[in-house]
Amino acid sequence: MSYRTCTCGALRATHLDSRPILCGWVDSRRDHGGVIFVDLRDSEGVTQIVFRPEENHALAKLAHSLRSEDVIRISGRVARRLSGTENTRLATGEIEVVGSTLEILNRAEVLPFPLNSEISNEDLRLSHRYLDLRRPSMVRNLRLRHRLQQTTRAYMDEQGFLEVETPILGKSTPEGAREFLVPSRTYPGHFYALAQSPQQYKQLLMAGGIEKYFQIAKCFRDEDPRADRLMELTQVDIEASFFKSEDIFVLIEGLIGRIFQDTLGLRIPTQFPRLTYQEAMERFGSDKPDTRFEVELIGIGEIFRSTEFKVFRGALDNGGCVKAINAKGFAHITTGQIEELTQIARQYGAKGLAFIKVENGEWKSPIVKFFTAEEKKALTARLNIEEGDLILFGADKWAIVCEVLGRIRVRVAELLKLVTDATRLDFLWVVDFPLLAFSEEAGKWGAVHHPFTRPKTEDLPLLDAGKFDQVRAEAYDLVLNGVEIGGGSIRIHEQELQARIFETLGIGPEKQSLLFGHLLRAFQFGTPPHGGIALGVDRLMMLLCGTANIRDVIAFPKSSRGQDLLFFSPSEVEAHQLRELSIQLTRKS
RNA sequence: GGAGCCUUAGCUCAAUUGGUUAGAGCGCUGCCCUGUCACGGCAGAGGUUGCGGGUUCGAGCCCCGUAGGCUCCGCCA
The missing domain is CATH 3.30.930.10 (Bira Bifunctional Protein; Domain 2)
Structure with a gap:
């Protein structure tokens, strides 16, 4: 006789009065002192099993001992749930199986972490991956x-x-x-x-x-x-x-x-x-541009062709370029956020990050005093500068400017939550x-x-x-x-x-x-x-x-340092294995 | 090779400026409960604050080291 006659996702109202055998894990148990409900889970679904003491007292007593994740085998009769107690969230929610036998195939100890909630302790998940794999996600x-x-x-x-x-x-x-x-x-x-x-x-x-x-x-x-x-x-x-x-x-x-x-x-x-790669770098500062939002890089070297501002002057004289992005409506950026963006700029090779906040009709910026009226006007037109905008500048070698502003562009988009449609898919070659x-x-x-x-x-x-x-x-x-x-x-x-x-x-x-x-x-x-x-x-x-x-x-991934926390690999091996391979260790840790 | 954040009950987290016996929710254990579905109610157990050292009258909290987790730079033809 086989272990089961159907899975826990199979039974419907059309199966009323049939006599199935089911196997699976105790997903949850609701013990009312009298009647006991068990949600039985297998890879295909969940079916509610009900044990009634008035029908079989010994069986109910055994069911009382069930705990989460015990593996059991039951037989019973498919019955329509009492009117008003159907569960629309379950595919099998119209019916239940009235248990007539219960076999405990393997008891489970209390799990080291719950399966019904997202948890963050990743080493625990990895060291018990076989349990983590039972989670629905x-x-x-x-x-x-x-x-x-x-x-x-x-x-x-x-x-x-x-x-x-x-x-x-x-x-x-x-x-x-x-x-x-x-x-x-x-x-x-x-x-x-x-x-x-x-x-x-x-x-x-x-x-x-x-x-x-x-x-x-x-x-x-x-x-x-x-x-x-x-x-x-x-x-x-x-x-x-x-x-x-x-x-x-x-x-x-x-x-x-x-x-x-x-x-x-x-x-x-x-x-x-x-x-093209060239265009991707010029416009998005990345060879894998995220085109779900705008905020493109705009070249402004022309405008500052004869600028006195040392930072721009130096970049242009050394064959580099000057570019800017307009983070629309981000003039309210906090000092901390500016600091973070500056860190990003430094991380990718820039010496700093110049910016302009446009607030109350005024350009608030440590660098704007170096700009002439013509340069300001041209900049306004080129970048479409409006009240509330934040302008961020890059001036250096071409590759650095693109990379830096590209990274900042992505971070700005995150901070401003510019990707509003989470389902959007922007493919490109x-x-x-x-x-x-x-x-x-x-x-x-x-x-x-x-x-x-x-x-x-x-x-x-x-x-x-x-x-x-x-x-x-x-x-x-x-x-x-x-x-x-x-x-x-x-x-x-x-x-x-x-x-x-x-x-x-x-x-x-x-x-x-x-x-x-x-x-x-x-x-x-x-x-x-x-x-x-x-x-x-x-x-x-x-x-x-x-x-x-x-x-x-991935079913069995390694940790972020390349260790397998389930098997604990890599591991030391025995001396004879090394001898066979003609390998001698120079350092023992 | 380098940097940052984290580590307190089984789990998720809290603990004021370094100060009493380290708390909560969930889970767990026991009892009660006959239509629940994350059932409910009452009671209880559960702690080497990752580990080692230091400062201090006193350390979960500060310092040094170390292990582990996560993330980033370098790296990924």
Whole structure:
């Protein structure tokens, strides 16, 4: 005989007088001294069980001993609830099961935290994750994640893509994120690296003629976690041959549309707007702009072309720029808030944050005394300055000004609660990223996306001319509400061009063949033009679930310091394990 | 590698300027209660104030260190 005949979400008035067997957890027990109600919960729902002492005294006595989260098995008869006692909040609320047998499968101790309220003590949740997963919001999130993954597989299959698994144990190629190293037992002193992305494998699949590949891939990066990023991540990884950027956009717009339809039942635009990286930085001060609110960055260098104000003068003379944002109606900003914004400005490289408060027809500002009447007039027109406005300035190198004002723009929007429609979804593509960026720290050029990214064909002459900062890449990011949820590029498929890029990145011929010989060799045997993208499943899930905490969308996440509080990993290992791996510890903590 | 905030009962939190026996709500335990649905009522138990040290007549509160949680910068091709 099976454990149960139906789930706790199944019974309706149409089942009256049937004799079901149910299993589940005691969600709550209401003991009236006489009659006892038990809300029985399983993964499918909740059903009220009623035990009546006048029908079975011993049974009621046993039911009296039930406690929250005990696991039980009951049999009984489906009855219509007494008139007026139906529970409209339950799908099964029209009926109840009058218990005739009760079997206690496993008793539960008092839980370390309640399941019916949101709690903040995250280490407790993580150390008892199996209990936390019983909470309705976690159940919902995991179900949404399942739906996202099923929908992705169905859609990609329909589009003719082949799901191919690639190795987790890969080769260390110390470009990009720090890798997790895995010692080899059979090759002492040699190491695998956990895949930080299936990037090279998927390109080799293209060389292998697969043409259309996708995978829901686990990736590992040994970098410090953040609220929206852990060391382990899941990507929808996609690569296709004979695809241009345009083909990727269409494919992904379709996929994202299906995902939002199937998970939240939402229809979203079939095409997403596009913004170049240059324009995104100029107007929003971010390569992942949140376009749900205005407050754009406005260049005002022209107005102050011949200013005497030292701060602006210095920035302009050093080839920098002056920009401002108008935080409409924020003249009432407090001293503390100004201080906070100034901290942000400093954090991102500005020396300070100049501002003007427009109150009672007056410009209240420590800097306005340096402005001429003409400059004030031009500024008023350019920024549409009105009573009650707060103007915030940035004057420095272009990149710093954009970044600083971009960050301040986002904070101002939070403070002013400019996003009024919580359901709004602003998708956009950011395109034409720079190919290369100079790293002051490393003293050399690095790839903005990754070293396999294709330069835009029309910018190849700039590459030849050594104007590396001007070369744009055939690369794109997908942004939703100011969050980067994916990124990709068209790749290099020619051995010669790839070698040249490696050279530019400071990877000489010897190192090239050592680290990337497999790829360069493949390119010599007819690798087709190809490109792809990777979508961050965890980030996308956060947006779908409306949470700011990435742990809410992962069944067994690590803590913010990378520890697993349930298993307590990482952990020490026994000496013989280390001996087998030819590893000797230099430091014991 | 750096910075900030937090840690008091099982949980969420309070505790005036450093001053009596560290409180509340929920939960828990027992009793009462026959139509509730976060049932209700009465009573009770429950504390190494994360840990270690220091200052002080006196420390939950101040100082130093340490562990853990969260967040941010760097980092994340």
